[in-house]
Amino acid sequence: MNHLRDQHYDFIVCGAGTAGCVVAARLADQKSARVLLIEAGEGYSGPEVTEPAQWPMNLGSARDWAFEGQPNPHLNGRRLSLNMGKGLGGGSSINVMVWSRGHRSDWDHFAAESGDTAWGYDSVLNYYRRIENWQGSPDATRRGSGGPVHVEQPATPQPLAWATLEAASRLGIPTFDSPNGEMMEGPGGVAITDLRINQGKRESVYDSYLRPRSHYSNLTVLPGALVTRVLLVGTRAIGVEVVIAGERQCFYAAAEVILSMGAVQTPKVLMQSGIGPEDELRRHGIAPINHLPGVGENLQDHLAFGCTWEYLQPQAVGGSGCETTLYWKSDSRLDVPDLLQCQLAFAVPSPPEVAIEPPQHGWTMFAGLARPASRGRVRLSGAGPLDAPLIEPNSLSAPEDMTAAYASIDLCRALGNSEAFNGLVKREVVPGPKEHRAMEQFIRRSAVTYWHQSCTAKMGRDTMSVVDHQLRVYGIDKLRIADASIMPRITVGNTMAPCVVIGERAADLILATQGVTAAASAIHW
Template sequence: MEHLHDQHYDFIVCGAGTAGCVVAARLADQKSARVLLIEAGEDYSGPEVAEPALWPMNLGSKRDWAFEGQPNPHLNGRRQSLSMGKGLGGGSSINVMVWSRGHRSDWDHFAAESGDPAWGYDSVLNYYRRIENWQGSPDATRRGSGGPVHVEQPATPQPLALATLEAASRLGIPRFDSPNGEMMEGPGGIAITDLRINRGKRESVYDSYIRPRLHYPNLTVLTGALVTRVLLTGTQVIGVEVVIAGKRQCFYAAAEVILSMGAVQTPKVLMQSGIGPEDELRNHGIAPINNLPGVGENLQDHLAFGCTWEYLQPQAVGSSGCETTLYWKSDSRLEVPDLLQCQLAFAVPSPPEVAIEPPQHGWTMFAGLARPASRGRLRLSGAGPLDAPIIEPNSLSAPEDMKAAYASIELCRALGNSEAFNKLVKREVVPGPKEHRAMEQFIRNSAVTYWHQSCTAKMGRDAMSVVDHQLRVYGIDKLRIADASIMPRITIGNTMAPCVVIAERAADLVLCANGVIAAATAPDRN
């Protein structure tokens, strides 16, 4: 990206990931609004991004922030890999492409915590109807058509997916046409996965929202620019400082700055700007501007445990390799699902501590926790923008999570060992039958995350909240947050779709506050 001569804009959006692309696009639909979208990574559209089945090749690449958690005593001292998308499209350019809108109970919880019914499920459905271009069976109440977000199911699911559906049915788990209709309003079920794949290729949120608007004269996209802090006059934000090719540069916003850098970088930049826990800031020589103790706290992620089987014969990998979505309950007394199973058509190696090699030809189902009770946090290692954050996921610290992990693995094994797989599966490889103590060790040694880091700058009304119901940072003028960090509680399922909705709502709030009723819906401007 060439050096920018114009340093002054109306709106600056920091982070061109899932949420930031949406916010910037909607703001830029207003012809009079000068919008700057800043991204630390680069543009890349090679096969690793474009081809759905190649998504694992992005992990650990330059398109991955490749964060790492601190040693966790609850995981026998292991560190967890915490991948996060870096580059245009963010996570939506490297993830598994699963479209999962969040459960009714999730959005109603957002409404209760924020005190604003506009965050409730019924209101959020209006956003989904507006943004989706759903290719499946029509559902006028819950699904949209003609929107920017293409969502489809595999046209011909692989035998593995069909066997998973049958195995779930044998266990009494109801089947639905889609995981994003009625299934997201009750106790759970199973369905063929909704995916962000269009004509056989990944469609990132950047592809859906920014690429069609690149010709807008009022939209500037700046890559290779690391946001280091927001610039303040007193408690009013006036712009941001970035580092480009090792040099510092400032950009100024006449109206607002929106942080959409994700649940790690957003709180990190807040703290580097003097917004966060006062003691933490002073420890690193940062002058506190606003003492917000909740910045970096409340970290949540979906935890998972890989269960693997060997194929009788090698099988093709369809779409992204993830063709079924299953949400279920660890306890029949629960009203909503707390388990999230992710079936992949290829074998995923377990962490080395499990000490079992994956089969040459196999498949893995991740037994996951959709409603983790454990809470982690994020701190600074130093005041410098290049100082790595200290991330403490604290996974499995809550006893309830260990109990749910046992149940999730039990369900996973019951599915994979079902007679429905007799024509596909040779043997169970991991974990196999284990007594209670041995299974506990497997859980602690195998736990990984779904890379859904969330909730570190939560929306709410208590002392640990960072933003209000309009996503405005408490005590700071002209600064909002729009990404997964504002979630009061992590949603059930993959977090991409909820981030799009959070960003759509953020854009509406910003535009309304600046004299525009609602965001535009289509980039048809010449």
């Protein structure tokens, strides 16, 4: 891997997170292409990143942007912690390692919004077959083997996981072999979690895509460099400005610039480059280059409410601490899941406003909203590169999200208090039985996010869309976006796997522009 500070490249990929690693790797497979991958964070291989159960130790560390939302009146004025990966691998280096591919209806929605069937579920299955090295029960229609991304289930799930499957079954929720096969095509179900753990160690997307290419002479990885803006000549992207050790430097791209910095930094850099809502830009003295009112709008995230039980006896933590995945419906009339339950095999403290201490030994199920109706936004606090973005999640602003929150907690309590947990659980600690008004206050006081920020530079064809079906930024030549911000709607489940697909699809589209067919560029692993 080239570490020389040449200033001129063919492609510049900004952000070495989940999607950015994929784009850079795939472009670098074209030996004639000079690729620069820029990352604000650093590389790190300590136990917090390699040991699956130590992921919480990364929160608030140098590997976390540690964003915070603005005070939210719907959460009684609370500010949400909005953690986001910073460093080689991005979120995939510090997350819970859950591999969740998105529901059929999510991808078909992407296709409908973009007007391109290549974003639909049937097409995306082809990507997953290319991407995965699935270790579980073979499923030739839906699963891949021999791809770069190792996906496996825990070899010996803990008693907590089996009790959860039994409890769900008693409630009439079907059990599946995996959350990512047939379960992602219908009304939901429960399954042992698919994880990105390989031989007991976590495997980031950087590990899967860039580490095997570390010997490439045409790939330069530049950590510790903060992208501040896109360099434009008229409405054509020609490179980026970065800050390294307090000094500004410029790098130039002959072919394309690709932004893969996530749903907070991508819109921030767009706006600070003069691309975004005119009124927002002018407020901070930024000359508008292209008025795109959707930049920073449509912010979505999965919201959750922690429900905690005390163990009779201390239990081991298996895998990454998350061994079961459950998607279900808040209303039986729905044909797709809108609830997301994520179980952690340790007791997670509730926000201080809940005023209930966690048990010394216990487990927490996050009663989550998989299809939030609330929409937030990202704005600027200033024109400078170090001016923090203003993030307004606006969580629980939509009344239907409150309705779904009650249903999600009801389901969670029905599961955790099931007889299936007899012999394992001593008592329910949080929230406990509450009448409607008290439960509403618990919801507003306990809400946290899954840190799945997305949708702030959405793909589509309306006036609020930022990129077209080929991920090209409207009105700007040679600039694309490849990260969670292009999602028109947040996917059901964790967002890492969909971001790998977005990275793969972006690479195919870029290479096609250069005259390289997808078939010729596909990697044979």
